[in-house]
Amino acid sequence: MDWDPDDHLLPDELRDQEDQAKAWYDEPTRVLNRKLQDENLRLKRLLRENGISWDDRLVKDPNDSTKLIWTETPRKRTRTSGAFKLLSRENKHLPKLPIEIQVQILEYAMTSKYPIVDPLCKSNREAMSATEKARGNQIAIGFLATCTAYHVEGTRFLWKNNTFTFTSPSNLRNFANLSLKYRKDIEHIRLRIIAKYYDDEPRKHVAPYPSMMNAFMRLIKIKTIPRLKENTLARNGFRSYTWDQVVDFLDALRPPYDPNHPKGKPRPRLFPGLKSMRMDFVNFPDNFLTPSGGPSLHNLSSHELACTLDKLQLTGIPDDDWGYEMRTELTGMVKDDGIVTLSDSAFVYTGNMLRSMEFSPHWQPEWRPKLVRSWKALAQEYIRDQKAKGLPPPGRLGHHHSKLPSAPMEEGHPVSQWRKRRTLWKRSLITQEIDTEYREWLEFDQLTGLPIKEEYKPALDCYDPKDLVCPDCDVLHGYYNH
Structure with a gap:
């Protein structure tokens, strides 16, 4: 089936204001602050209903029985007094296993054989395939609540031994809340860049998908997010968030701000030890997207993040002029004598769900490797x-x-x-x-x-x-x- 771009409406590249505002509102720190504020209000209301003041300065009578006084100093739990005792062979409540064996069990329990999607963030199930949704818990996270020693060692294994997939720039940027001592050991990540489309009119859009080998399945229906039509000079109509989304992903990899970082030294990137990265482009059709990225993409990939990777894997980039330019710009992140591998799309978003192309009978993937410089x-x-x-x-x-x-x-x-x-x-x-x-x-x-x-x-x-x-x-x- 032939597809002529002149016969179809092409989207204009533009960041959606509503999505940007929602990402700002759902930022984990702001969500936590709202929960703490609601909890404080509930506690104050509970104290007020029982005639107890929450501020000692408001108590006029020093002999007021409602004034809470802490008379017993709690015993401080340390790794020597508590955690190591649990790991000792003399503890009768645990199996008499050597500490080395317990550490190996802990490492196995904290390691998943599958990539972990969007760590430290609320999972976006629309950006997950059916197989990923059905997996459930992949690690025994309860180990970290057992004791201090298990928490310290298990946390290190969790961030060092696993691979992580990020489905949005905001989730990647929120990963900066993790301490640098854990982020510096991460050597490989995956970015799942799902194209988003918006329209203020109820119309259907179709586009050619390069990985659909069957001629009857070549055209896919593009899912559009409805938006209200505004009588302003703002850009309306059919819009997309594709190339700018790539720029936002790369921008999130820049050095985050750390107030405790020593002065006079450059701030490390989000992943200082990153050696390889895989970028899966989803629903980026050929000859369908308008150019964008521009100087921002070049400055990020060829200057700020230049020559930082040993290997880069790209799937689903359009096989057109703008896709070729995107591949060329992203290659700037790879070191000399590094390797870039290209392949067809690994995912497709159709039917209101993310589908893996490995289940398609017409999916014939082939990696095309090339050395860089x-x-x-x-x-x-x-x-x-x-x-x-x-x-x-x-x-x-x-x-x-x-x-x-x-x-x-x-x-x-x-x-x-x-x-x-x-x-x-x-x-x-x-x-x-x-x-x-x-x-x-x-x-x-x-x-x-x-x-x-x-x-x-x-x-x-x-x-x-x-x-x-x-x-x-x-x-x-x-x-x-x-």
């Missing part, structure tokens, strides 16, 4: 060799963040058969499982950045550094960029 080391080596020979290099190296570190070499890879051809081994994804990710060793050509699929042949075992020089712009860059 792997040619750069070859270009610098070529320049040094030319200078050592006293010859000027035929070309110049462009600006590519040369002072930042490259992605580390991965150990344990097979032995390469190529001798002259410059290659690099990386563990790359081979299946697009939502819950688990299987990887295998792939050998990449550093000149093109693409995996080598040919069998070894002496005629192909060659490397010409002059291929780095672009004949059009006389700039050193990868052959794949020509």
